[in-house]
Amino acid sequence: MNWTWFHKLASPPHAYRIAARLLPWFGWPAGALIAAGLYGGLVLAPADYQQGDAFRIVYVHAPSAWLSMFVYATMAVAAAIGLVWRIKLAHAVAAASAPIGASFTFLALATGAIWGKPMWGTWWVWDARLTSELILLFLYTGVMALRASIDDRDRADRAAAVLALVGVVNLPIIHYSVYWWNTLHQPATLTKIGKPSMAGDMLWPLLVMMLGFTLYYAAILLIRLRAEILRRERDAGWLTTELAR
Amino acid sequence: MERTGIFSAACLAFRRDLLLAFRHWGQVAQPLVFFAIVATLFPLALGPQLAELREIAGGTLWVAALLASLLGVELLFRADHADGTLEQMMISGQPLAMLVLAKGFAHWTVCGLPLVLLAPLVAAGLGAPPAANCTVMLSLALGTGILSALGAIGSALTLGLRRGSLLLGLLVLPLAMPALIFGARAIDLAIHGDSARGPLLLLSAMLVLCVTLAPPAAAAALRISAE
Numbered sequence: 001m002n003w004t005w006f007h008k009l010a011s012p013p014h015a016y017r018i019a020a021r022l023l024p025w026f027g028w029p030a031g032a033l034i035a036a037g038l039y040g041g042l043v044l045a046p047a048d049y050q051q052g053d054a055f056r057i058v059y060v061h062a063p064s065a066w067l068s069m070f071v072y073a074t075m076a077v078a079a080a081i082g083l084v085w086r087i088k089l090a091h092a093v094a095a096a097s098a099p100i101g102a103s104f105t106f107l108a109l110a111t112g113a114i115w116g117k118p119m120w121g122t123w124w125v126w127d128a129r130l131t132s133e134l135i136l137l138f139l140y141t142g143v144m145a146l147r148a149s150i151d152d153r154d155r156a157d158r159a160a161a162v163l164a165l166v167g168v169v170n171l172p173i174i175h176y177s178v179y180w181w182n183t184l185h186q187p188a189t190l191t192k193i194g195k196p197s198m199a200g201d202m203l204w205p206l207l208v209m210m211l212g213f214t215l216y217y218a219a220i221l222l223i224r225l226r227a228e229i230l231r232r233e234r235d236a237g238w239l240t241t242e243l244a245r
Numbered sequence: 246m247e248r249t250g251i252f253s254a255a256c257l258a259f260r261r262d263l264l265l266a267f268r269h270w271g272q273v274a275q276p277l278v279f280f281a282i283v284a285t286l287f288p289l290a291l292g293p294q295l296a297e298l299r300e301i302a303g304g305t306l307w308v309a310a311l312l313a314s315l316l317g318v319e320l321l322f323r324a325d326h327a328d329g330t331l332e333q334m335m336i337s338g339q340p341l342a343m344l345v346l347a348k349g350f351a352h353w354t355v356c357g358l359p360l361v362l363l364a365p366l367v368a369a370g371l372g373a374p375p376a377a378n379c380t381v382m383l384s385l386a387l388g389t390g391i392l393s394a395l396g397a398i399g400s401a402l403t404l405g406l407r408r409g410s411l412l413l414g415l416l417v418l419p420l421a422m423p424a425l426i427f428g429a430r431a432i433d434l435a436i437h438g439d440s441a442r443g444p445l446l447l448l449s450a451m452l453v454l455c456v457t458l459a460p461p462a463a464a465a466a467l468r469i470s471a472e
Contacts, residue, residue, distance in 0.1 A: 083465075138419035145415050149406050158469045159402050163416060166398055166462055170420050173451070177423035181430070 010087045013238045016229045019222040026219040033212030040205030048202075057115045059205055063213035064108035065129075068136060069171075071101030071217060075143070076168035079161035091157035092232060094164065095147060096224035100217060102140035109133055128182035132175045139167045153232065254339045255347035262351035265324070272320065273355045280313035280360055284367045295372035302371035303432030306381065307388065307425050309367070310360055314389055315417060317356035318396030319410050321348065322467065326404050331471055341464035349397045349460065357389030373436050380435035380445070387448040388428040394455035395420050401466035424451055 008014045041059035048055040075097040082090035112130055113123045124130070143160050150156035233239050249257070266273050287305045288298055298305075325331040325348075334344050364385045365378040373381065399417035403409035431444035 135419050135422055138415075142416045142419060145412055146402060149403075149408065149412055155469055155472065159466065162398075162462060162466050162469065163402060166420065169458065170423075173423045173454075174419075177426045177447075181426040 010089050012089060012092075012229050012233050012236070013242065015089050015092075016226055016233075016242065019226050019229075023219060023222045026215050026222065030212050030215035030219050033208050033215060037205045037209035037212050040208060041202075045202045045205055051119060054115065054118045057111050059209050061108060061111040061115060062206060063210045064104045064111060065133065066210055067213050067217055068101060068105035068108050068133065070214065071097050071104060072136065072140070072164075072168065072171070075101060076164045079164040083158060083161045083165070088157070088232070089229075091161065092225060092228045093221070094161060095157070096221055096228045098140060098144050098147070098160075100220055100224065102137060102144065104213075104217070105133060105137045105140060109137065126182065128179040131182065132178045135174050135178070136171070139171075143167065249339070251340060251343050254337070255343050258334070258344045258347040259351045262348055263354065266351070266355040273359070276313040276317040276356055277359050277363060279316055280309050280363065281367060283309035283312055284371070288371070299372035299436055302368060302373045302436060303429040305371055306364060306368060306385065306432060307429040310364075310385055310389060311392060311418070311421060311425060313360060314356060314392040314396060315414055318352065318393060318400050318417075319413055321352050321397055321400045322404055323400075326471065331467065335468065335471065341467065342460040345397060345401075345463045345467065346456070346460040349393050349463075352397075353390055353393040357386070357393055360389055361386045368432075373432070374438075376438070377432065377435035380441045381432050383445060384428045384431040384435075384441070384448060387445065387452050388424050390452045391424045391448070391455045392417075392421055394452075394459035397463040398459055398466055401463045401470055404467070404470040424448065427451070 009018065037059060042056055045056070047053050075094045078090045078093040078097065081087055082094060109130065112133070116125060116130075117123050143163050146163055147156045147160040150159055230239070284305055287301065287309075291297065291301070322331060325334070335341055337344075361382050364381050365375075368378065368381045369375070395417050396413070399413045399420075402416060403412045406412060427444040427447045431441040431448065434441040434444065
């Protein structure tokens with residue numbers, strides 16, 4: 001089998017063009033799925049018998065929380081590829097992913113707080129999920145801060161990659177330790193936050209939203225990747241001809 | 246030419262770091278004083294009632310130890326980086342991870358161990374009963390080891406950066422949070438007269454994980470930083 005197409009992916013000019021070509025294939029389905037999911041979640045789904053309409057924020061909250069972890073995993077895989085095979089494009093993917101992941105983490109925290117206010121009567125509780133999400137946000141900021149503090153691009157890439165990998169080893173430990181800490185310290189009144197078994201007409205919009213958010217992440221990643229390639233290759237010859245076309 | 250074995254090389258690195266530390270005794274004492282000062286801040290901020298302080302003694306000790314070891318670990322590679330010793334270590338043909346482990350252990354001996362020995366004194370000041378001293382020391386002994394290992398990674402990543410010390414905290418503190426949870430919990434259990442076996446075992450597991458995985462990661466980070 002001919003694998004040249006695969007190797008070509010790692011070259012910035014090719015990636016730059018392919019990203020542009022792929023963008024509509026992710027962008028439009030993402031928009032359609034999010035629209036359908038929102039309609040299903042906000043209009044079609046029945047109100048929850050306990051939480052009323054307030055539960056509907058789950059259609060933004062849960063996909064954000066899912067992506068906050070998915071993006072970190074993507075970032076870590078890209079970082080590992082960049083570190084092992086020294087593929088600069090993989091580092092560009094990791095660099096482009098970090099702010100997106102941090103944004104999703106922040107969104108998950110914010111929607112969680114907004115959801116918590118009517119449900120628990122307070123904006124913030126030291127719940128295990130919330131706390132590990134907060135630590136995840138700190139990990140993202142650490143990776144971004146390290147990248148931003150190093151002037152040399154190559155060194156910044158690889159240092160951030162090492163940190164992302166250390167973080168991914170630590171994530172399960174953080175998650176379970178926070179879970180354990182929480183069950184010891186908190187009264188068990190908040191068990192309702194756990195995933196309740198959902199009725200079918202509530203569940204499908206959620207799954208649609210999750211898929212839509214994931215495609216949205218892919219679309220944003222492609223846009224950011226193009227910007228990242230532009231920034232990294234600003235002195236390269238191919239870019240001048242590419243932009244002149 | 247005869248080659249030095251891995252273990253004798255590690256022992257040499259360990260001895261060298263200890264010797265350097267004893268020649269600059271003032272630098273070694275600074276994190277200790279810092280530990281005592283941070284622990285003093287809590288009673289001043291929260292009030293002098295020993296009954297209340299006892300409730301937060303575990304957390305106070307651990308937060309103070311966390312900050313103090315952060316202060317100490319910053320110096321782990323800095324001098325060696327500045328005078329070129331680090332580059333000599335890299336081209337010496339010895340596994341860098343092993344030398345990092347030796348350096349980390351030396352760092353723990355001069356920075357973590359005195360802190361562990363000082364801890365019962367601070368704990369007594371916070372109203373912890375003498376019966377808890379054993380757990381206090383054990384929990385901090387395991388904990389400072391974990392912090393030295395995690396700190397070595399952070400210190401290697403931020404080597405030679407402007408405002409590296411602030412960044413070091415940003416990188417290392419989130420990673421150290423699980424250790425903080427179990428360490429403070431162990432002391433808390435001991436103060437209330439319960440068995441602290443569970444959290445201590447978990448801390449030991451974390452220490453084993455850190456000691457095995459952190460040296461290669463720190464070595465990789467050093468190679469990146471020293472290029």
